[in-house]
Amino acid sequence: MYLIGLTGGIASGKSTVSKILSELGAFIIDADKLSHNVTKPGTPAWREIVATFGEAVTDINGNINRKRLGQIVFADAAARAQLEAITHPRIEEEVQAATVAAQQQGYKILVLDAPLLIEVEWYTRVDAVWVVFVDENTQIVRLMMRDNSTYEDAMARIKAQLSLCEKLKYADVVINNSKTIENTKKQVLKFWCEISNEGRTGK
Known part of the structure; x- marks a missing residue:
């Protein structure tokens, strides 16, 4: 069994990456x-x-x-x-x-999809930490649009979590989700193939 710890800041697009991994054959454990x-x-x-x-x-x-x-x-x-x-x-x-x-x-590949993976130290229990990254301005805009929240509420939620820059220090894999969904899929597929080439596949 190979366990991926998937994390990222709020509104960074972690759910998008989780969905792609599910489609590739991973078992998703969604902490939310x-x-x-x-x-x-x-x-x-x-x-x-x-x-x-x-x-x-x-x-x-x-x-x-x-x-x-x-x-x-x-x-x-x-x-x-x-x-x-x-x-x-x-x-x-x-x-x-x-x-x-x-x-x-x-299942041979599992994904623990957890916003607080690093904060609660679950990262110590996984085989690889994947961090989904976007710049803070993009994160704020996406969060305000998604939740119809004010700038102040969005910032409070972002600041309540470990910053994305800090999370990157724990990353074995970084998925940049600042561009198109196609670009994100290419990155995920690249790392998925690397896992598969090591003899691991989905179910």
Whole structure:
């Protein structure tokens, strides 16, 4: 089994690269999706989040309003640490379960798609760290357009994460997503072929 740790800054295009890798035959473990799963209404994590941050962070159906919660934690490092203490251990359990499931299904290349791969030190558990990179101006514009957020909100979210320049220091592979999707695909395919030439393929 070969495990790729895929990360990048918010709105850098990590999901695009993850989709390309999936199409090539990799098994994707999406930490963001697992985060949604462990915080569904009624779960232990959901109860702890509501107890910590109040019912104002839920919507009319009881789901966590991630935008509202984000406005709290991205502006307050202590609040962010509280949230991470609630969610990260549970997400890690889900990651481990997904890894076992992928191995049982016969996958040889797995991708751990995790925005905080480096911050929570999961990078120490992967075979290669892939960082998706864009310049900060592009990142800001994409984030504002994607989430219909203000410049201030976008910057708060970006600054809450380790900078892309810092993440590059941990990278074994850098995917520059500043240009066209075709350009990004070429880069991913190049590194995928290098893995395959070493005797590793998808399922």
